[in-house]
Amino acid sequence: MSAESRKRKKAKVFLDECVACGACVNVCPVGAIRIFKGIWAVPDSGRCIGCSRCEAICPASAISMEVSK
Amino acid sequence: MKTGSNWKDKMWIVSLIYFSLGLFNIMFAWLGMLCFVIPMIMSIFGKEKAFCNSYCGRGKLFTLLGSKKKISLNSKLPAFLKSKWFRYGFLLFFMVMFVNMLFATWAVFSGSGSLNEAIRLFWTFNVPWEWANRAGEGIPLWTVQFAYGFYSLMLTSLMLGIMSMLIFKPRSWCVYCPMGTATQMICKIREGEKL
Numbered sequence: 001m002s003a004e005s006r007k008r009k010k011a012k013v014f015l016d017e018c019v020a021c022g023a024c025v026n027v028c029p030v031g032a033i034r035i036f037k038g039i040w041a042v043p044d045s046g047r048c049i050g051c052s053r054c055e056a057i058c059p060a061s062a063i064s065m066e067v068s069k
Numbered sequence: 070m071k072t073g074s075n076w077k078d079k080m081w082i083v084s085l086i087y088f089s090l091g092l093f094n095i096m097f098a099w100l101g102m103l104c105f106v107i108p109m110i111m112s113i114f115g116k117e118k119a120f121c122n123s124y125c126g127r128g129k130l131f132t133l134l135g136s137k138k139k140i141s142l143n144s145k146l147p148a149f150l151k152s153k154w155f156r157y158g159f160l161l162f163f164m165v166m167f168v169n170m171l172f173a174t175w176a177v178f179s180g181s182g183s184l185n186e187a188i189r190l191f192w193t194f195n196v197p198w199e200w201a202n203r204a205g206e207g208i209p210l211w212t213v214q215f216a217y218g219f220y221s222l223m224l225t226s227l228m229l230g231i232m233s234m235l236i237f238k239p240r241s242w243c244v245y246c247p248m249g250t251a252t253q254m255i256c257k258i259r260e261g262e263k264l
Contacts, residue, residue: 017151020253021243022122023132026078038118038256057136059240060151 009050009065011043017062024054024063077123081133084126088227091220093200095188095213098220105248112252116259121249127230128243134231135239146237146244153264156250163222163247166192170218178211185214189221190228 011024011033018040024033025041032047033054043054045068055063090097104127108120121128135141149155176182188196230242243249257264 019151019156019244019249020118020121020256021128021240021249022118023128023240023243025122026132027136035118035122037116037260038112038253039260039262057238057240059146059238059242060244061145061238 008067009052010045010048010068011050011052011054011063012066013041013043014062014064015040017060019060019062021059023057023059027053027057029053078129078132080124080126081130082126084130087126088224091216091223092198094202095186095216095220096208098216098223099212101219101223104223108248108252109255112255116256118249118252118256121243121246121252125243127227127246128240131230131234131239131242135234141234141239142236143239144237146233146241150237150241151244156245157254157264159245160247160250160254163226166222170215170222173218174211174215177214178209184210186217187221188217188224191225192221196224 020035020038020040022035022041025035029051030047030049032049033041033043036042041054041063043063050065052065055065087097087100090100104125107124108118111117111119135143173182173185177184188198190196226242226246230246233241254264
């Protein structure tokens with residue numbers, strides 16, 4: 001994945017599938033994702049660098065990288 | 070940018086110590102109640118799943134083995150295992166098994182049942198291990214019965230978690246972990262979110 005295409009992609013969480021385990025939080029290199037009140041993960045699209053580590057680690061496959069508009 | 074690891078990443082050591090101690094003195098099984106009480110207190114009063122997110126030794130163990138040591142096939146968890154029916158159903162199943170264990174404890178306490186000194190896996194197989202003795206004489210037998218029952222529950226769930234870690238993504242156990250489901254449910258109810 002080129003740096004350019006990575007820049008445009010941002011983590012998106014499917015709230016209904018998220019189990020709020022925090023695996024994504026622990027793996028994010030820039031601290032761009034947090035667990036909101038123990039319910040689900042919330043990514044900060046402003047800080048997300050599109051590395052997709054959260055997508056890879058999520059046990060519920062509740063995160064996907066989507067091109068930001 | 071985050072670098073290195075912190076002490077929370079080493080919580081897997083606590084998990085290993087817990088299971089090791091229990092194998093030699095079953096009364097240490099009682100310490101496992103902390104893994105029930107602390108997440109509940111955190112979710113009820115702290116409004117979060119901080120235990121799962123940062124402190125769960127089991128979660129850290131699966132991260133270490135599956136993600137860092139890479140002993141995981143890393144397959145996607147089948148849809149039914151992450152469905153709400155399965156997650157809440159598994160929580161209910163574990164609660165029923167917990168109550169069943171309390172009945173066995175009560176039976177020993179009241180004298181209507183005898184002490185069963187065995188670690189039982191998957192509610193079926195007795196672990197061929199006879200070193201998990203109690204601490205000594207004078208200890209109420211019902212506390213020993215509870216310890217055997219509780220350690221069996223903890224070891225069974227650890228085995229399920231390890232199998233999930235090996236086949237699916239490392240922290241797949243977290244998807245249907247009864248404590249994780251229960252604490253998320255508490256947080257959702259408080260915030261008025263649908264379950």
